[in-house]
Amino acid sequence: MENTVRSFNGLRRPKITSTSLPNHWVFGVRKTPFTPPGDLVLAVNPQSRFLLTGGRRQILLQSTISEKAKAVIGLLLDMFIKGIDPEGRYPNVPPPFAPWTWVAEDPELGAAIEKGLKQYGVKKELCRVGACSAEDKLILEESLSRHRALLGFRGCCARRRLQVPRVRKKQRGLLDAAQEVLRVLVGLVSFAGLPEVPLEGAQAGVPRQPPVQIDERQAIDRKLGERKPGDSNSVSTDLPSVLGSAFPSLKYHMAAHTHYNEVAHTSPEGQALITSLGLDYPPVRTKTEDLNKALRRLVLSGQDTPDKLKLLFGPEWRASQGKEHEDARMEILLDPPRGSPSYVFMRSWNKNRGPERAPRPATDAEQRRITLVRDMQEKIRQRVGAGKKPSDSDMQVILKSYGHNWTEHMETYQLAADTMKQGL
Numbered sequence: 001m002e003n004t005v006r007s008f009n010g011l012r013r014p015k016i017t018s019t020s021l022p023n024h025w026v027f028g029v030r031k032t033p034f035t036p037p038g039d040l041v042l043a044v045n046p047q048s049r050f051l052l053t054g055g056r057r058q059i060l061l062q063s064t065i066s067e068k069a070k071a072v073i074g075l076l077l078d079m080f081i082k083g084i085d086p087e088g089r090y091p092n093v094p095p096p097f098a099p100w101t102w103v104a105e106d107p108e109l110g111a112a113i114e115k116g117l118k119q120y121g122v123k124k125e126l127c128r129v130g131a132c133s134a135e136d137k138l139i140l141e142e143s144l145s146r147h148r149a150l151l152g153f154r155g156c157c158a159r160r161r162l163q164v165p166r167v168r169k170k171q172r173g174l175l176d177a178a179q180e181v182l183r184v185l186v187g188l189v190s191f192a193g194l195p196e197v198p199l200e201g202a203q204a205g206v207p208r209q210p211p212v213q214i215d216e217r218q219a220i221d222r223k224l225g226e227r228k229p230g231d232s233n234s235v236s237t238d239l240p241s242v243l244g245s246a247f248p249s250l251k252y253h254m255a256a257h258t259h260y261n262e263v264a265h266t267s268p269e270g271q272a273l274i275t276s277l278g279l280d281y282p283p284v285r286t287k288t289e290d291l292n293k294a295l296r297r298l299v300l301s302g303q304d305t306p307d308k309l310k311l312l313f314g315p316e317w318r319a320s321q322g323k324e325h326e327d328a329r330m331e332i333l334l335d336p337p338r339g340s341p342s343y344v345f346m347r348s349w350n351k352n353r354g355p356e357r358a359p360r361p362a363t364d365a366e367q368r369r370i371t372l373v374r375d376m377q378e379k380i381r382q383r384v385g386a387g388k389k390p391s392d393s394d395m396q397v398i399l400k401s402y403g404h405n406w407t408e409h410m411e412t413y414q415l416a417a418d419t420m421k422q423g424l
């Protein structure tokens with residue numbers, strides 16, 4: 001622990017991150033569905049929803065709160081010491097940094113961690129562990145849920161190896177790169193215990209090839225390290241380039257972010273639209289703002305037409321915000337009740353001069369999806385009862401009922417659960 005504390009104390013501690021967001025973190029502990037069981041420490045930046053994970057260890061089963069705190073502290077400090085890129089492969093990734101402020105989801109555990117940090121000799125300013133707000137707690141839960149939905153179908157972060165379907169040699173490098181980028185971005189959390197997903201395009205009765213084991217530490221070495229610099233066939237080891245090639249939508253998202261923060265307000269039409277949404281524009285808004293609030297207020301007020309989406313987010317808005325726009329419309333059209341996660345989340349982006357609710361009517365396709373969500377909500381109620389939060393095991397039981405194509409219902413399940421009363 002002494003070396004860990006020394007390394008942590010030596011980290012820089014910016015007030016604002018390199019993306020101009022507050023360097024504030026919320027952390028908590030969650031039990032994993034792995035076998036053997038264990039617990040993860042999670043830390044999320046509420047503004048960006050960027051998630052760090054550490055574990056697996058037995059934490060929640062410790063007999064005293066001080067023992068739980070001790071187990072958490074080691075993982076928590078190590079997560080920040082390692083940072084975004086533990087292997088140091090990408091030159092343009094910001095080096096690890098310590099939080100400016102952090103809060104604990106569990107007040108009792110937070111107090112014990114604060115005491116433990118002081119005993120271990122952590123810097124005085126980092127020994128202050130604040131209390132988690134209801135909004136922060138929701139964001140932590142939401143980040144974990146989305147994290148599971150993205151990566152949890154068959155992987156297992158408890159093992160140091162990933163299982164992926166066998167692919168042709170030419171495809172392997174791209175697959176390796178994509179997996180490594182995902183690991184660097186958000187770590188790995190598994191959604192274990194569900195039926196194995198058939199390979200895409202597999203025919204009934206045709207034996208499937210066994211999965212190929214790929215060591216995650218070697219995942220992109222074939223493409224991002226074997227070739228010499230300057231080789232016309234080489235793949236860049238610059239993380240933004242890798243991200244751009246693996247996930248083209250990120251490039252458009254960055255362009256939309258720049259357009260909204262630097263261009264949209266320069267026209268009278270843009271200023272009028274931003275003002276109608278109860279938002280500020282420079283110079284009144286002195287720091288950059290993410291796109292979530294503007295997009296959702298646009299949907300809530302019924303102004304989410306192609307022309308106005310283009311005005312706020314630029315000509316490529318469909319590439320950057322198309323899926324987010326669809327998701328925002330569904331969530332708002334479902335009209336989440338008080339006490340649901342989505343209702344709490346909605347309050348976070350619609351407080352302070354937010355527009356009145358007046359969304360455009362659902363299209364036929366949206367109405368069909370709403371029906372699917374309502375059906376899923378009924379399944380959840382039958383399983384856990386009205387007004388109660390479904391557990392991970394409840395989710396597994398419900399999704400297992402769909403058989404091998406359960407992955408097709410994952411997004412519907414998450415939307416259904418988020419828009420139901422859960423006593424929040």
